[in-house]
Amino acid sequence: SxxxxxxxxxxxxxxxxxxxxxxxxxxxxxxxxxxxxxxxxxxxxxxxxxxxxxxxxxxxxxxxxxxxxxxxxxxxxxxxxxxxxxxxxxxxxxxxxxxxxxxxxxxxxxxLGNPSTASTAGQAGWHSIPWKWLFGATAIALGGVALSVVIAARN
Structure with missing residues (x-):
């Protein structure tokens, strides 16, 4: 209906x-x-x-x-x-x-190694260690992605 x-x-x-x-x-x-x-x-x-x-x-x-x-x-x-x-x-x-x-x-x-805008005195600037950590972590992440792509391509 x-x-x-x-x-x-x-x-x-x-x-x-x-x-x-x-x-x-x-x-x-x-x-x-x-x-x-x-x-x-x-x-x-x-x-x-x-x-x-x-x-x-x-x-x-x-x-x-x-x-x-x-x-x-x-x-x-x-x-x-x-x-x-x-x-x-x-x-x-x-x-x-x-x-x-x-x-x-x-x-x-x-x-990025700059915890607050109020107290920047005593900071080593953009050469400080946290940048190295950030780039290191990024490199590791990119390596992991590349490895997973290679593994996926083999399967």
Whole structure:
């Protein structure tokens, strides 16, 4: 049997609601991959679905994918500017992203032998030992990759 256009629209609406509820449950259970899939299915049918956008943003944030999550939450906020929950999640996420970038920057400084910008006195400059460690580690990594390519080519 075939459905009328009205019945098809109703069925799609029910499907979207079910997928949205499924995504919410999956998110609560920390099943992020499944929740992301459910959100994407909703967004295929309704690209402007605020709940799916919000949940997708939350899933990506939970996975540490701040660069991807922020524009998605911004899109949800643009569709519903008065939504305080989206505002709160977005501001929390922007702060986490900034904190993550600060941690990464500090980590790179330490890797390059420059632990802080405030106290550079007494440093040996770019000739210091950490550079040697960095180049040594890079050489070892490249050697490992080359070895795995050779082994894979033989098999």
């Amino acid at each position: 075939t459905f009328s256009p009205h019945e098809e629209a109703e069925l799609l609406d029910v499907k979207v609601k079910c997928l949205n509820n499924l995504a919410a449950s999956q998110l609560k259970l920390d099943h992020f991959k499944a929740a992301l899939k459910s959100c994407n299915l909703v967004l295929e049918h309704q690209p402007g679905n605020i709940k799916a956008l919000f949940r997708k943003g939350k899933v990506l944030a939970q996975q540490g994918e701040y660069r991807e999550a922020i524009p998605i939450l911004k899109a949800a906020l643009k569709l519903e500017p008065s939504n305080k929950t989206i505002h709160a999640e977005l501001s929390k996420l922007v702060k986490k992203h900034a904190d993550q970038r600060n941690v990464e920057t500090e980590m790179y400084r330490k890797m």
